[in-house]
Amino acid sequence: MSPEPEGLPARILELGEELRREGVAVGTSEMLDAFGVLREISWTSQEDFREALAATLAKSQEDRRVFELVFDRFFFRATEIEAARQGVHEEDMASFGELSPEELDALRAQIAAALRDGSEGAMRDLARMAIAAFARPQEGSGVIGVDVQRIRRALGLRAEPQPDLPPEDPRRDGVPREALRRFEALLRRELERSQIERTGDLPPARPLGDLDRALPSGPLADLAAVHRVVAQLRRRLATQGLQARGHRRHAHVDVRRTMRASLQTGGVPVVLKYRPRRPRRPEIYVLCDVSTSVTSASVFFLSVLHALHDTFRKMRSFVFIERISEVTDIFEHERNFKTVSERIANDAGVADISGYTDYGRVWSEFLVQVEDDLHPRATVIVLGDARTNGRDPRADIFAQIAARAGRTFWLNPEPRLYWNYGDSVIAAYEQFCTAFECWTTAQLEDFVRALARPGLTLAR
Amino acid sequence: MPASPSSAPASVSDVAAGLRAVGYIPGESTALVSFLATRLGKPVLVEGPAGVGKTELAKALARYLGRELVRLQCYEGLDEAKALYEWNYRKQLLRIQAEASGTGWDAVQEDIFGEEFLLARPLMTAIASEEPVVLLIDEIDKTDQEFEAMLLEVLSDFQISIPELGRVESHTHPVVLLTSNNSRELTEALKRRCLYLWLDYPELEHELEIVRLHAPELGETVARRLVEVIGMVRTLDLKKPPSIAESIDWARTLLLLGVEDIDAETFTETMSVIVKHRTDMDVVAERVGLKLGSPADVA
Numbered sequence: 169m170s171p172e173p174e175g176l177p178a179r180i181l182e183l184g185e186e187l188r189r190e191g192v193a194v195g196t197s198e199m200l201d202a203f204g205v206l207r208e209i210s211w212t213s214q215e216d217f218r219e220a221l222a223a224t225l226a227k228s229q230e231d232r233r234v235f236e237l238v239f240d241r242f243f244f245r246a247t248e249i250e251a252a253r254q255g256v257h258e259e260d261m262a263s264f265g266e267l268s269p270e271e272l273d274a275l276r277a278q279i280a281a282a283l284r285d286g287s288e289g290a291m292r293d294l295a296r297m298a299i300a301a302f303a304r305p306q307e308g309s310g311v312i313g314v315d316v317q318r319i320r321r322a323l324g325l326r327a328e329p330q331p332d333l334p335p336e337d338p339r340r341d342g343v344p345r346e347a348l349r350r351f352e353a354l355l356r357r358e359l360e361r362s363q364i365e366r367t368g369d370l371p372p373a374r375p376l377g378d379l380d381r382a383l384p385s386g387p388l389a390d391l392a393a394v395h396r397v398v399a400q401l402r403r404r405l406a407t408q409g410l411q412a413r414g415h416r417r418h419a420h421v422d423v424r425r426t427m428r429a430s431l432q433t434g435g436v437p438v439v440l441k442y443r444p445r446r447p448r449r450p451e452i453y454v455l456c457d458v459s460t461s462v463t464s465a466s467v468f469f470l471s472v473l474h475a476l477h478d479t480f481r482k483m484r485s486f487v488f489i490e491r492i493s494e495v496t497d498i499f500e501h502e503r504n505f506k507t508v509s510e511r512i513a514n515d516a517g518v519a520d521i522s523g524y525t526d527y528g529r530v531w532s533e534f535l536v537q538v539e540d541d542l543h544p545r546a547t548v549i550v551l552g553d554a555r556t557n558g559r560d561p562r563a564d565i566f567a568q569i570a571a572r573a574g575r576t577f578w579l580n581p582e583p584r585l586y587w588n589y590g591d592s593v594i595a596a597y598e599q600f601c602t603a604f605e606c607w608t609t610a611q612l613e614d615f616v617r618a619l620a621r622p623g624l625t626l627a628r
Numbered sequence: 629m630p631a632s633p634s635s636a637p638a639s640v641s642d643v644a645a646g647l648r649a650v651g652y653i654p655g656e657s658t659a660l661v662s663f664l665a666t667r668l669g670k671p672v673l674v675e676g677p678a679g680v681g682k683t684e685l686a687k688a689l690a691r692y693l694g695r696e697l698v699r700l701q702c703y704e705g706l707d708e709a710k711a712l713y714e715w716n717y718r719k720q721l722l723r724i725q726a727e728a729s730g731t732g733w734d735a736v737q738e739d740i741f742g743e744e745f746l747l748a749r750p751l752m753t754a755i756a757s758e759e760p761v762v763l764l765i766d767e768i769d770k771t772d773q774e775f776e777a778m779l780l781e782v783l784s785d786f787q788i789s790i791p792e793l794g795r796v797e798s799h800t801h802p803v804v805l806l807t808s809n810n811s812r813e814l815t816e817a818l819k820r821r822c823l824y825l826w827l828d829y830p831e832l833e834h835e836l837e838i839v840r841l842h843a844p845e846l847g848e849t850v851a852r853r854l855v856e857v858i859g860m861v862r863t864l865d866l867k868k869p870p871s872i873a874e875s876i877d878w879a880r881t882l883l884l885l886g887v888e889d890i891d892a893e894t895f896t897e898t899m900s901v902i903v904k905h906r907t908d909m910d911v912v913a914e915r916v917g918l919k920l921g922s923p924a925d926v927a
Contacts, residue, residue, distance in 0.1 A: 197820055201670070205823075208667045209640075209660075216640060219657045223664060227819040229675070229810075229826055 176211065177203065183242050184225065190238055192231045198224055244357065248364045275301060276323050283325065283347040295354040298323060299362070312363070316355045325351070451545060452476065452483040453538060453573070457552030458512065459489040459525045469551040469581070470509055472612060474499060484538070487512055490526045492533045525555065527593075528562030535569055542572040549577045550601070554587075554594040563596040576601035579615060583607065636666050643692075652681070652688030653838050661825040662689060671783050671804035673768075673819060676827035679871020682807040685827075686764035689803060696757070698802075699764045700750035702771045708778060712788055713752045716745045741792040751782055752796070760800035768818075769808040776818050783821050829862055830872065838872060843879035853890045854879055860916050861902065870902035878902050 180202060184194045201224040209220045218239060226235035279298060282290045302322040324330075329342040425441035433439075454476065456469050473485055477499040484496045495512055502508050542548075548569060554561075570576040580587065580594060584605045587594045594603060604615045637643045643666070644659035654662065662685070665672045674682045690697035700711055720740040727739075748756060754763040768776070782788060786798040806822065808814060830838065836855045840846070846854075854875065862869045870878075878901045887894050896913060903909050 193816060195820060201668075201823070204668055205664050208664060215656060216660055219660045220664060223657070223661045223823045223825060227673070227822070227824045232824075232826055 176206075179246060180206070180221075183221075183239070186238055186242055187225060187235065190234050192226060192234055192238075194225055198227075244360075245364075248361055252364055272301060279323055279351075280325065280343060283343045283351055291351055292354055292358075295351060295358050299355065299358055312356055312359045315359055316352055319355055320348075320352060451543075451547065453542075453546060453548045454483065454485045455492070455530070455534065455548070455550045455552070456485065456487045457489070457525060457550075458487045468607075469579075470512070472551070474508060486534065486537075488525070488530045488534075490524065490529060492530050492537070494537070524557040524559075525552070526559050527552075527554070527556050528560045528565070531562050531565040531569060535565055539572070542569070544572075544574040546573045547575045547577070548573040548601075549579065550597075551579045551581075551606075553580055553582050553592065554578070554597060555591045556593050558591055561593040561596045563593075563600070566597055567600045570600035577615070577618075578603040579606040579612075580604065581607045637663060639663070646692040647688050650688050650691040651841065652684060652692075653834065653841060654685070655827075655830065655834060657825065658685065658827065661823055664823055665803055665805075666693070668823075669801045669803075671806060671822045672825055673814070673822035674805055674807045674825045674827055675810050677829065677869070677871075678809055679873050680827045680829055681872055682805075682827055683764065683766055686762055686766075686805040686807075689805070690762040693760075693762065693803065695803070696759065696761045697764060698750050698754040698757070698761050699766060702765065702767045702769075702775070704770055704772070706771050706775055709749070711749050711751050711775070712778075712782075713749055713790065714747045715741070716747045720745050743793070746790075746793070751779075752788060754802050754804075755782070755786055755788055755798040756796055757802075758799060761802045763802045763804045765804065765806045767809060768806045769810065769812045769814065773815060776815055780817060780821065783818075829869075832856065832859055835859075835872065835875060839875055839879045842876045843883055846879050846883050847888070850882060850887065850889060851879065854882065857890060857895070857916065858902065860919065861912055864911055864915055866903070866908045866911065867905045868903075868908065874902045 184199050187194045205220040209216050211217050226232040279294045302319045420443040422441045422443040429439050430437040486492050498511050578601050640660050640663045643663040647654045754761050788796045858875045881901050903912050
């Protein structure tokens with residue numbers, strides 16, 4: 169690799185190291201591939217360079233997203249520290265002194281216009297001017313994020329419409345959110361740059377937050393993501409069941425069919441026929457909390473319920489807040505998820521007066537409704553946060569339910585850390601059932617794996 | 629390992645131009661990764677939503693490189709016998725019967741496990757081929773993990789071990805594309821051996837170019853409007869968002885109807901070309917139909 173500058177292989181290795189720190193699985197073979205592709209690609213074209221590295225180092229869409237962020241940060245920092253070492257400085261913008269209020273207003277309008285038109289080239293220069301005009305180093309808070317927001321406010325940039333501004337002002341209808349986000353990123357970058365120039369040193373690298381890492385998405389995309397995972401779950405459930413059936417050896421000889429088959433061989437039973445083993449058809453009872461304390465989780469839970477209904481034929485679902493209501497029919501006759509959630513919100517009639525969950529009452533009502541149907545082959549699943557709002561948890565009734573059913577599971581939408589704090593009484597129920605933490609789709613998959621495994625019994 | 633094929637393109641822009649010439653308009657990263665695949669001889673894992681041209685890319689590559697396309701369509705329960713090779717046991721039986729009298733078992737055994745009785749399935753065909761080929765393993769996520777493990781030998785060393793015959797090594801280096809709709813997480817081991825390419829729905833301008841390529845008679849303004857509407861439809865939460873193939877179908881439909889402009893009325897009439905679920909149709913009619921407005925507004 170003679171044509172490349174000496175530092176490049178070392179930089180690539182550092183980049184790989186940084187990707188590993190952010191949780192991307194970069195193995196030695198990936199690094200070798202990366203060097204392999206760099207032999208084919210000229211490193212002087214930035215786009216090709218980035219794409220080629222991405223194709224070898226990031227092997228899923230999530231990894232790709234992390235790669236983009238790390239790549240930007242890494243090479244930005246590497247360039248800046250090199251510039252600082254070699255004493256290359258950007259032309260000092262702060263030198264154009266105090267601006268008069270009129271000039272500041274003109275600058276504001278210019279920036280807003282650039283954002284509205286989305287002219288990328290002008291934005292960077294304007295960001296530097298804005299910093300020079302509004303963020304003098306002696307006033308800087310030292311925290312870049314705070315400074316960025318301060319400058320944005322000083323510029324009067326908002327995504328929401330500002331009707332009290334004069335009609336010709338470009339900020340009146342609100343600045344496009346996406347452009348505003350880009351402008352903030354530019355401000356941040358320029359501030360970081362000047363900080364590195366000032367101190368001649370890199371600030372410590374900040375690990376990516378979950379927020380940066382997540383794919384950009386709206387609420388619709390989130391719901392679609394849940395549906396996608398749930399569809400995957402269904403597939404997985406189907407194939408898993410098949411596997412389990414294949415591995416188990418049939419034990420019972422079917423005498424009648426063996427005799428019949430033996431006729432072909434003159435009455436000698438050469439081929440033994442086994443009685444086919446019927447796969448156990450699960451009977452599932454699901455109780456789903458739809459109260460306000462689990463609002464954020466209940467959309468997730470309802471879609472889980474929806475998917476379970478598609479998968480299991482013998483299934484009864486109930487929703488509850490203060491009292492319980494059976495919603496099996498709604499799920500069975502309505503395929504559209506949105507309609508289902510609307511109908512549950514409107515007709516289920518589960519809230520009485522306070523709208524707070526009353527687990528004690530829920531258990532007793534549930535037991536009355538299904539007492540005769542519960543048997544050891546049934547599975548009961550509760551989706552809820554076990555927050556009783558100070559009411560009696562009535563774990564004794566729950567114990568009766570668990571005793572009648574074969575298996576009892578609890579899916580709690582709160583992180584395990586918060587369990588049994590405040591009014592959470594999950595410990596009281598946990599002794600009768602298996603409780604799972606369930607607030608991501610990955611945890612849901614863990615649970616489904618447990619559910620499909622027939623051997624799992626209750627820890628009592 | 630065999631040397632890289634002589635027909636290997638010299639640069640990324642060559643690949644981009646070549647793919648264009650055979651009727652596939654590649655995005656930037658698509659051309660780059662295709663180039664790397666031909667140069668390095670590594671398989672490419674192509675992921676992305678349904679209908680963004682993953683399979684089409686393999687076909688176009690085969691046309692561009694002037695190679696035969698060998699396609700293995702994956703499905704649940706696909707096994708070695710369907711993917712690699714199988715002994716043609718009927719033929720073997722006939723042979724045994726034909727020689728039944730007088731020949732010793734040893735002689736027959738030598739005979740019946742020869743290449744003559746081997747039924748080559750796609751993977752075997754691709755490896756044993758004299759000419760370099762493009763191998764497309766379509767929808768790899770539909771198979772189970774065991775099959776994936778079996779692929780590892782094929783993909784890293786381009787060879788297949790047959791117990792009765794020995795090893796079959798490839799004479800030439802196939803370009804391998806694996807596609808996945810992401811319905812299952814693939815194993816790390818498989819990903820490790822591949823270059824990764826994520827194909828997403830194309831940008832507006834890019835899709836416009838594709839539509840214009842496939843329906844050149846469609847007017848510029850209508851085509852642009854069509855692509856904009858498709859983009860709008862894709863932002864909705866649908867069971868199946870319209871794919872590129874469906875945009876092209878729609879363009880052809882509009883052409884056939886001689887439509888000058890897309891207004892709410894034409895849209896509702898021809899919507900079924902791009903939206904294929906009843907519930908989706910309701911959503912789309914409600915959200916997009918309204919935005920389009922009446923013919924007068926649009927003009």
